[in-house]
Amino acid sequence: xxxxxxxxxxxxxxxxxxxxxxxxxxxxxxxxxxxxxxxxxxxxxxxxxxxxxxxxxxxxxxxxxxxxxxxxxxxxxxxxxxxxxxxxxxxxxxxxxxxxxxxxxxxxxxxxxxxxxxxxxxxxxxxxxxxxxxxxxxxxxxxxxxxxxxxxxxxxxxxxxxxxxxxxxxxxxxxxxxxxxxxxxxxxxxxxxxxxxxxxxxxxxxxxxxxxxxxxx
Amino acid sequence: xxxxxxxxxxxxxxxxxxxxxxxxxxxxxxxxxxxxxxxxxxxxxxxxxxxxxxxxxxxxxxxxxxxxxxxxxxxxxxxxxxxxxxxxxxxxxxxxxxxxxxxxxxxxxxxxxxxxxxxxxxxxxxxxxxxxxxxxxxxxxxxxxxxxxxxxxxxxxxxxxxxxxxxxxxxxxxxxxxxxxxxxxxxxxxxxxxxxxxxxxxxxxxxxxxxxxxxxx
DNA sequence: GAGAAAAAATTTACAGTGGAAATATGGAGC
DNA sequence: GCTCCATATTTCCACTGTAAATTTTTTCTC
Numbered sequence: 001x002x003x004x005x006x007x008x009x010x011x012x013x014x015x016x017x018x019x020x021x022x023x024x025x026x027x028x029x030x031x032x033x034x035x036x037x038x039x040x041x042x043x044x045x046x047x048x049x050x051x052x053x054x055x056x057x058x059x060x061x062x063x064x065x066x067x068x069x070x071x072x073x074x075x076x077x078x079x080x081x082x083x084x085x086x087x088x089x090x091x092x093x094x095x096x097x098x099x100x101x102x103x104x105x106x107x108x109x110x111x112x113x114x115x116x117x118x119x120x121x122x123x124x125x126x127x128x129x130x131x132x133x134x135x136x137x138x139x140x141x142x143x144x145x146x147x148x149x150x151x152x153x154x155x156x157x158x159x160x161x162x163x164x165x166x167x168x169x170x171x172x173x174x175x176x177x178x179x180x181x182x183x184x185x186x187x188x189x190x191x192x193x194x195x196x197x198x199x200x201x202x203x204x205x206x207x208x209x210x211x212x213x214x215x216x217x
Numbered sequence: 218x219x220x221x222x223x224x225x226x227x228x229x230x231x232x233x234x235x236x237x238x239x240x241x242x243x244x245x246x247x248x249x250x251x252x253x254x255x256x257x258x259x260x261x262x263x264x265x266x267x268x269x270x271x272x273x274x275x276x277x278x279x280x281x282x283x284x285x286x287x288x289x290x291x292x293x294x295x296x297x298x299x300x301x302x303x304x305x306x307x308x309x310x311x312x313x314x315x316x317x318x319x320x321x322x323x324x325x326x327x328x329x330x331x332x333x334x335x336x337x338x339x340x341x342x343x344x345x346x347x348x349x350x351x352x353x354x355x356x357x358x359x360x361x362x363x364x365x366x367x368x369x370x371x372x373x374x375x376x377x378x379x380x381x382x383x384x385x386x387x388x389x390x391x392x393x394x395x396x397x398x399x400x401x402x403x404x405x406x407x408x409x410x411x412x413x414x415x416x417x418x419x420x421x422x423x424x425x426x427x428x429x430x431x432x433x434x
Numbered sequence: 435g436a437g438a439a440a441a442a443a444t445t446t447a448c449a450g451t452g453g454a455a456a457t458a459t460g461g462a463g464c
Numbered sequence: 465g466c467t468c469c470a471t472a473t474t475t476c477c478a479c480t481g482t483a484a485a486t487t488t489t490t491t492c493t494c
Contacts, residue, residue, distance in 0.1 A: 011442080011443085014442080014443090030332055031332065032332050032333065035479080035480060035481080036480080036481060036482095037479080037480070037481080045443075045444095046443065046444055046445080047480095047481085048443080048444075048445085048481095048482080048483085049442075049443055049444080051443095051482080051483090052441075052442055052443075053442090056481070056482070057480095057481065057482095112386070112387075112390050112392065113390065114390045114391045115247055115248065115249050116249065119391055154394075154402070155403065155407075155408065158384065158387075158393060158403070158408060159380065159408050159409075159410060161383070161387065162379075162380045162381075162383035162384035162387060162408065163376065163379045163380040163383055164379075164383065165383035165386060165387055166378070166379035166380055166381065166382035166383025166384070166385075166386065167375065167379035167383070168383075169329070169382065169383065169386055170329075170375075170378065170379060170382055172331075173329050173330065173331045174331045174336055175329065176375060177371075185371075186372065186375070190372075191372065191375060191376050191379065192376075193376060193410060228471080228472080231471085231472090252450085252451060252452080253451080253452060253453090254450085254451070254452080262472070262473090263472065263473050263474075264451095264452080264453095265452095265453080265454090265472075265473070265474085266471075266472050266473080268453080268454090268472095269470075269471055269472075270471095273452070273453070274451095274452065274453095
């Protein structure tokens with residue numbers, strides 16, 4: 001007996017349907033309240049049907065997180081293409097990072113939860129790296145007080161990443177006061193300290209969509 | 218029938234016993250796996266006994282988080298007392314912030330989860346403010362590129378807090394590579410950018426244990 | 435086309451979970 | 465002795481994720 005107005009016994013594309021339903025359930029009910037059963041019910045399928053496509057709830061959440069990282073990357077790079085390399089591009093990308101988190105708080109929390117997601121999943125890994133690559137790309141050549149010690153190419157990246165990520169997290173969790181309309185007192189670019197680029201490196205800055213990560217952190 | 222080798226029907230101090238048991242369960246089983254029932258069982262009482270002392274699981278977790286913030290504050294201020302005001306004191310406190318997160322990852326995540334905790338709880342609020350007050354105290358007078366715009370006394374604080382918190386979070390969630398022994402590549406003080414203090418403000422820096430927060434963010 | 439094999443979905447069962455309600459226990463005060 | 469009340473227990477319910485056996489449909493092979 002078919003629960004939905006589904007014509008066929010086989011759904012056809014249950015995998016993506018479940019991910020879509022999961023994305024909706026996530027923001028509606030919150031990360032702690034999503035359940036495999038409710039997601040399955042939303043699609044109109046039995047609660048054990050997902051087993052054929054995902055490795056349990058964790059597997060489904062992992063797939064959802066992967067989509068999250070794709071959208072995250074998109075939000076960071078949207079409107080960045082036509083900005084000149086350097087400060088402006090960096091600030092725009094950082095704003096995108098935080099904007100995404102504020103628009104999709106539950107998804108954002110899921111994406112960075114190593115207990116709810118399987119961080120070793122290839123698709124998630126790829127999507128996460130893609131996303132981080134955007135940040136890494138716009139920060140290329142960043143000269144934050146002559147930061148990088150020899151052999152430590154990540155210091156500046158991590159410094160920037162930590163700040164953006166921490167700000168997003170603290171905002172989401174209600175730790176930092178916001179305006180009455182819910183917008184943050186500062187956009188991310190208003191929080192960033194003064195910095196400069198090494199001019200020599202600047203022209204080597206990759207275009208925003210090619211800064212994809214391929215190196216292990 | 219008494220489950221434990223408890224003498225009395227009435228436990229005596231079940232409230233603190235539950236919090237203690239919860240703290241243990243938390244790091245042993247992980248944040249997503251702690252249950253009211255397992256905590257109660259650990260103490261040797263029925264799973265509904267906590268109801269008399271806490272408002273459900275959420276209430277118990279809130280109380281646990283409050284203890285977490287107390288320890289967090291302690292970790293930040295330990296060894297800070299005898300350092301001169303300024304850079305050294307700030308760096309030591311920041312190291313403590315991250316050190317605590319790495320030593321108590323599950324507790325740390327709980328403390329900053331607005332869904333798992335009741336952020337409006339007075340005791341949690343107080344403990345969280347105490348903790349933030351430490352950071353705020355050692356950062357008093359911090360001059361990060363003449364940061365604070367008029368009317369925005371929090372900008373520098375938030376910048377610093379975001380970075381420290383983000384770094385802790387990213388480390389905990391396994392997003393940032395660590396050394397083989399699990400220690401981070403950089404301690405927090407090694408990640409901080411160069412900064413200075415406004416000398417005039419420096420002498421007004423409160424001692425580390427008095428920088429308690431009393432202002433609403 | 436027929437029949438076997440594989441894939442996808444179902445039903446059923448089970449051990450957990452948190453919470454609500456009714457009940458039992460024991461200590462404090464009189 | 466007694467009652468009152470805080471505390472803890474038992475019982476029950478709705479819900480969760482997972483596993484196993486089963487049914488249904490598609491696909492592949494002949």
